Amino acid sequence: MSRVTDYAAVQPAPTLADRAKFLAFLLIAAAFLGWSANALELSPGELIHSMPVIGRYLARMFPPDWSALQGLWDPTVDTICIALWGTVIASIIGLPLGILAAKNMNSPAVVRLTSLTILNVLRSISELIWAIFFVAAVGLGPFPGALALGVNFGGILGRLYAEAIENVDQKPLEALRATGANHLQTIMFAVLPQVLPQIVSYNLYWFEVGVRSATVLGMIGAGGIGFELVTTIRLYDFRQTSAILIVILLLVTVIDRVSAILRRAIVK
Amino acid sequence: MNMNVEIDHRATKATAPELNAGPVVSIVNIGKTYARGNLVALSDVSFDVGRGEFIVILGPSGAGKSTLLRCINRLAEPTKGRIYLNGKEITDRRRELRDARRQIGMVFQQFNLVTRLSVLLNVLSGRLSYRPTWRSFFYSFTREDRAIALECLEMVGLGHKVFQRADTLSGGEQQRVAIARALAQRPNVILADEPVASLDPKIARQVLKYLKEISQRLGISVICNLHQVDFAREYAERIVGLCQGQKIFDGPPSELTDDILNKIYGMRAEADGD
Numbered sequence: 001m002s003r004v005t006d007y008a009a010v011q012p013a014p015t016l017a018d019r020a021k022f023l024a025f026l027l028i029a030a031a032f033l034g035w036s037a038n039a040l041e042l043s044p045g046e047l048i049h050s051m052p053v054i055g056r057y058l059a060r061m062f063p064p065d066w067s068a069l070q071g072l073w074d075p076t077v078d079t080i081c082i083a084l085w086g087t088v089i090a091s092i093i094g095l096p097l098g099i100l101a102a103k104n105m106n107s108p109a110v111v112r113l114t115s116l117t118i119l120n121v122l123r124s125i126s127e128l129i130w131a132i133f134f135v136a137a138v139g140l141g142p143f144p145g146a147l148a149l150g151v152n153f154g155g156i157l158g159r160l161y162a163e164a165i166e167n168v169d170q171k172p173l174e175a176l177r178a179t180g181a182n183h184l185q186t187i188m189f190a191v192l193p194q195v196l197p198q199i200v201s202y203n204l205y206w207f208e209v210g211v212r213s214a215t216v217l218g219m220i221g222a223g224g225i226g227f228e229l230v231t232t233i234r235l236y237d238f239r240q241t242s243a244i245l246i247v248i249l250l251l252v253t254v255i256d257r258v259s260a261i262l263r264r265a266i267v268k
Numbered sequence: 269m270n271m272n273v274e275i276d277h278r279a280t281k282a283t284a285p286e287l288n289a290g291p292v293v294s295i296v297n298i299g300k301t302y303a304r305g306n307l308v309a310l311s312d313v314s315f316d317v318g319r320g321e322f323i324v325i326l327g328p329s330g331a332g333k334s335t336l337l338r339c340i341n342r343l344a345e346p347t348k349g350r351i352y353l354n355g356k357e358i359t360d361r362r363r364e365l366r367d368a369r370r371q372i373g374m375v376f377q378q379f380n381l382v383t384r385l386s387v388l389l390n391v392l393s394g395r396l397s398y399r400p401t402w403r404s405f406f407y408s409f410t411r412e413d414r415a416i417a418l419e420c421l422e423m424v425g426l427g428h429k430v431f432q433r434a435d436t437l438s439g440g441e442q443q444r445v446a447i448a449r450a451l452a453q454r455p456n457v458i459l460a461d462e463p464v465a466s467l468d469p470k471i472a473r474q475v476l477k478y479l480k481e482i483s484q485r486l487g488i489s490v491i492c493n494l495h496q497v498d499f500a501r502e503y504a505e506r507i508v509g510l511c512q513g514q515k516i517f518d519g520p521p522s523e524l525t526d527d528i529l530n531k532i533y534g535m536r537a538e539a540d541g542d
Contacts, residue, residue, distance in 0.1 A: 175380035175446070178341055179453055180369035180397030181404075188404040189393045193384045 057238065064246060065239035072228060072247060079224035079251070082145040082217065083210030087203055089150025090157045093122070095199075097154070098161030099187060105165065115158075122155025127213055131222045145222030149210050157202060164198040165191060200266050204259040211255045215248050225251075291316035292354060292456050292489045293340065299348035300335050300513075309335040310513045312349070317457065320487040322480055324494050324504035326524075328533055332513040333493040337459045340491070341372045354456065370397040373450025373488075375479075377462040379442040383435035387426065387445050390434050391417040394452030413452075420448040424478055440471035447478055451488075458482065460492040464499065476503045497529060 014022075100107045100115040107115070127148045134144030172190040181189065218226020225248060232240040293316070300310040310332045317323055325333045338344035340351055342360055351358045358368045373394070381390045395413040396404060403409065409417075421427050424444035429437065434445060443463060450458050460479060464472035476492075480503050483490045494500050500507055501521045509517030509524070509532040517528050 171376065171378055171380040172382045174343060175374065175376060175449075176393055176396070178343060178369060178372070178374040179394050179449070180366045181393065182366065182397075182401060184401050185393075185396045185404040188407070189385070189389070189396065190382050193382050196384070 060238040061242035063239065064243035065237070066243050068228075068232060068237075068240035068243040069247065072225065072244065075218070075223070075225045075228050076247065076251060078142045079214045079218065079226070080211060080255075082142050082149060082214040082222070082224055083207055085146040086149025086153055086210045086214070087207040089146065090153035090206065091199070091203055093150065093154030094119075094156075094158035094161055098158040099165060099191075101158065101162040102165035104168070104170065105187075105191075119155045119158040119162075122151055123159060124155075125152065127152035127217065128220065131217045131220055135221050140221045140223070142223030145214055145217040145224060148217060148222060149213060153206050153210065157206060160202050161195065161199060164195045164202075168194045197266055201263045204263050204266075208252075208256055208259050212252055215252075290355065291352075292319050292321075293317040293491070294352040294355075295336075295340070295349070296352070297349035298336065298339055298346050298351065300332075300339060300344065301347050308513050310339070310346070313510070313513075313515045314349075315508055315515065315518055317489050317491060319456075320483050320489055322483040322490045322492070322503065322505045323508060324492050324500040324506070325508050325510055326494055326497065326500045326504075326517075326532060327510035329495055331510040331532075333495075333510055334461050335513075336510065337374075337461050337491065337493060340459060341369050341374060343374075366397055370453055371456045373453050373455035373458040375443065375446050375450055375458060375460040375463045377465045379439070379446045379466075381434040381442055381445055381449075383433070385434060386431050387421065387434055387437070388414075388417060388430045390445055391420055391448045391452050394420075394449040397453070416454070417448070417452050420451040421445075423451060423482075424448045438471075439467050440475060443467065443475050444478060447475070447482070451482065451486075455488060457489040457491065460490060462493050462495065465495070472499065473502075479503075497524075500524075 097115045097119050099105055100111055101119060103112075130151050131144060131148035134147045138144050138147070168191055172194070173186055176186045176190045214222075214224050215226040215229070218224035218228070219230040221227065225244065229241065229244045229248070232238070232244060295316070296314050298310055298313045299308075301308050313332075313336060315323075325336060327333050335344055339346040340358075342351075342358060342365060345360065353368050353371060356368075359365065382393070385393075389407070392409050392413060395409060395416065399409070399413070418427065418430065421430060424447050426441060426444055426448065429441065434442060437445065447458075447463075458479070463479065464475050467475060476499060479490050479492060482488050492503075501524065504521050507517065507519065507521055507524055508515060509528060511532045516531055517524065
């Protein structure tokens with residue numbers, strides 16, 4: 001039995017039916033795109049027509065009014081803290097659920113499916129919706145923002161953790177089971193050490209995403225720099241808006257860089 | 269085929285042993301059939317293991333050696349037969365199985381260490397079954413555990429590599445760490461599943477020497493799967509020959525004639541020819 005290397009010999013030439021199927025697929029895709037453009041009232045003409053208006057708004061943003069930086073320090077720190085605590089809450093939610101949801105952890109089917117469902121719900125409701133809910137529940141400020149990020153990212157991280165756990169080398173797990181170690185001990189000593197680099201890397205990445213997300217959350221009253229941003233827009237003070245946007249840009253860039261460096265250092 | 273049936277009868281004399289007298293491990297009519305494809309991995313294998321005995325299970329790959337070992341500590345569930353440890357039957361009831369597994373160390377072909385952890389933590393994980401679960405959340409061990417782990421590492425000559433990460437060690441060293449982990453359980457018996465198959469001959473001899481020493485000095489019985497005849501002859505006190513899931517030899521290396529070897533290895537050639 002020799003290994004097959006000549007792929008052309010293995011893969012049959014497309015039949016007429018194959019070609020017809022592909023053509024049908026293209027037509028359906030094109031029809032769908034056309035229909036959805038119509039639903040959107042997509043109109044390139046309108047866009048070109050309104051260019052001057054967009055230009056006028058942009059012009060009103062210059063030069064940036066740096067007086068906006070006054071009092072911006074605290075909201076900026078708030079934003080970072082929202083992202084930080086959001087990620088912490090997310091890991092606290094995600095780790096147990098991720099372990100229960102991982103196929104190779106042999107949870108009872110009911111438990112596994114329940115965990116998967118919870119993760120799905122947390123993940124598929126956007127952090128903005130969660131934020132509206134938590135602002136209503138606990139009031140304005142950074143705290144509901146952190147909760148919203150924590151819950152939504154918990155769903156995402158839980159799913160990622162579960163996938164990481166599913167890819168773990170099973171042999172050490174078996175060795176620990178053979179010593180008489182119980183399930184939790186096996187997880188602590190054979191599973192977590194294997195997935196820790198990935199967990200740290202995911203957390204750093206979602207902290208980055210969290211910083212960007214937290215600026216948006218501010219706009220609906222969940223504290224942070226986004227709240228300041230939206231205030232300047234409401235006051236039509238676009239020169240202050242641009243100053244704040246530049247700060248956000250710098251903030252996100254710095255966080256991205258730092259976290260990229262940390263991740264590279266950790267994943268070894 | 270009819271030949272081994274005859275020898276098999278001699279083996280079935282193994283009966284349930286009296287409490288604490290007699291063999292450390294008693295294997296009685298163990299069989300395993302895989303549901304899918306009706307594959308018979310083991311059929312009616314029986315033998316006793318004495319205290320401190322060094323037994324080599326010899327056979328070609330696919331003979332059922334691995335399945336046999338894994339049935340002993342129930343990493344694989346036998347479909348037939350019983351296993352006794354110090355006269356007490358090993359069942360699949362969780363608490364009892366944990367107690368049994370604690371007394372059975374296991375060494376694997378691929379070492380199966382947690383490579384990102386230190387040598388010490390790998391050996392300490394042999395102590396987990398003695399300690400409450402909450403401790404493992406803090407990776408905390410008692411002074412006694414640490415002393416035992418260090419002593420076991422000294423025994424395999426790795427006292428100087430305690431704090432190194434396991435993946436910085438060579439294959440032979442990793443297997444010795446795995447042996448230390450098994451020793452840290454303070455076991456009655458060590459199961460070694462092809463412990464030297466991934467090592468070169470010189471290192472293999474070293475690892476087998478450690479296992480042999482353990483059986484002689486500490487009175488821990490060792491059941492060791494091997495496929496190499498020369499290693500089996502060199503180290504075994506007793507050889508159990510396995511072929512196609514059946515025991516076709518059980519005796520000292522001196523009785524392992526070429527004729528019997530042909531039966532152990534030859535039958536497979538026949539089967540492969542089919």
